[in-house]
Amino acid sequence: MNKSLVNKYNIAGPRYTSYPTVPYWDVETFSREKWKSSLIESYNESNSKEGISLYIHLPFCESLCTFCGCNKRITKQHSVESPYIKAVLKEWHLYLELFDTKPIIKELHLGGGTPTFFSPENLKLLINGILKASILAPEYEFSFEGHPNNTTREHLQALYDVGFRRVSYGVQDYNETVQRAIHRIQPFENVKRATALAREIGYTSVGHDIIFGLPFQTIDHIKETILKTKVLLPDRLAFYSYAHVPWIKGNGQRGFDDSNLPSAEVKREQYELGKELLAEVGYHEIGMDHFALTTDALYQSAINGNLHRNFMGYSASKTQAMIGLGVSSISDSWYGFAQNIKSIESYYNLLEEDTLPVFRGHILNAEDLIIRRHILNLMCQFETSWTTDYLWFNELPDAIIKLKEMEKDELLKIDSNKIEVTLKGRPFVRNICMAFDVLLQRKKPEMQLFSMTV
Incomplete structure (x- = not known):
């Protein structure tokens, strides 16, 4: 592993068990x-x-x-x-x-x-x-x-x-x-x-x-x-x-x-x-x-x-x-996420009131659903494409521009309508996904929210 690449790409980033990420x-x-x-x-x-x-x-x-x-x-x-x-x-x-x-x-x-x-x-x-x-x-x-x-x-x-x-x-x-x-x-x-x-x-x-x-x-x-x-x-x-x-x-x-x-x-x-x-x-x-x-x-x-x-x-x-x-569990309907309350006592109290013990969540909009698909493709197949309008979103050209530097470092290949992560790039797949994460790009966190990618 090239140490210069480790130093270059070792930044805080999500593990992408969901998109949007919880924060x-x-x-x-x-x-x-x-x-x-x-x-x-x-x-x-x-x-x-x-x-x-x-x-x-x-x-x-x-x-x-x-x-x-x-x-x-x-x-x-x-x-x-x-x-x-x-x-x-x-x-x-x-x-x-x-x-x-x-x-x-x-x-x-x-x-x-x-x-x-x-x-x-x-x-x-x-x-x-x-x-x-x-x-x-x-x-x-x-x-x-x-x-x-x-x-x-x-x-x-x-x-x-x-x-x-x-x-x-x-x-x-x-x-x-x-x-x-x-x-x-x-x-x-x-x-x-x-x-x-x-x-x-x-x-x-x-x-x-x-x-x-x-x-x-x-x-x-x-x-x-x-x-x-x-x-x-x-x-x-x-x-x-x-x-x-x-x-x-x-x-x-x-x-x-x-x-x-x-x-x-x-x-x-x-x-x-x-x-x-x-x-x-x-x-x-x-x-x-x-x-x-x-x-x-x-x-x-x-x-x-x-x-x-x-x-x-x-x-x-x-x-x-x-x-x-159970306490703190997260549910996923594909169209939305919901997380249960984290306190066992509060969990019991809500259930006694016949209330689902959910305390926060997110309902995905059309853009969320498209980007979620791209990130899931990258995490599971190490590639994604945008051959149909269904997979296009307004900021996709900006994401491609951000990935050009990674292409120079041989971490991925960019075609006219497809991205493929190379073997060299697999350890940096979280970084690649971050280029698609428009919510992260629009609002950079003021404090560190995620673990380091390396």
Whole structure:
């Protein structure tokens, strides 16, 4: 990796799990009623054709990991499980009241927090409650995030019994110094055990999450982690950059100094080394910071052009409507976004009043929808085009001009009606997307809102 390119393009920028990005949502004109109308429109268009997706946020953790930017509640009191599950099911039933037909569930994902904080019995209770008034799509996919230290055989079996076939484990790094800094101590043997258990029970896709750019992390640490990962050979990998945003995430990311973090140049070296080592055993880069073996559905989806990206990250299939349940969850109707309130107590209070616990959102206008498509194309297929009026927007010529410098740096190719990201340019796809982000261009943030792109 050319260090001059790293220095040139290492700026703060969105990860584009949505467009518009959250800081640019028009929250002033948003309302619950507009959100409901947006979702009903999307549901009526798409449920019978492709079904819907569900994301369920389970926020509880027994200890704080200092690298984490997710919404969480730290507690060792497992009495919190039952009230939370009842609240999530109440929220689900409020959504069901909006629909004239039974929803067809194509995808369901449990995130957190730590989903395996919950007992196997309570997790089954939750999923069975969701499925009671639903229909399963022919090729549905259920997945969850597991903590290697507390994911038991009972957890895996209980979730397998209600339809789960994919699990991802948060590994981050195997070095003890790094693990102590991020307060995530988990020996390799724990990850090995959890991975083997999932495969023994019958899970068809086991994923690992690895992070580069962590405090005190060196090139040798990345090499050690990747070499151990190659021994277990997970079906897919998220190998992504640590997003250091303590000004947004609060004290959770203030357990170390900025000086303890690797430089931008070292971070890119970490990533390039990891990518090289992964390629040696058959992993393919299928999207920004994501890798998969050829046998995994994520790889097949990338090859077939069906790869999708939303608030859950990359997905092997697309549904137009995604409903987020639980505190802080974000829903996506394609025509609008809605985020749930972040306080558990306020979440409970709103549900007791039979009110959807949404506190902010954005309804997309015609321009938003066009730009969203371009950014999604770039993030999932590393190319986009404007061969029809449907994909044209007024500021597209300005975006092309901004990309000329990147073309000189061989990061992309610009044709008369198409842009294609080169292999050299893939690490900078966030920068490329920023040229299309007219809201970001019109109003540059006065303070840093996003993590660095490198």
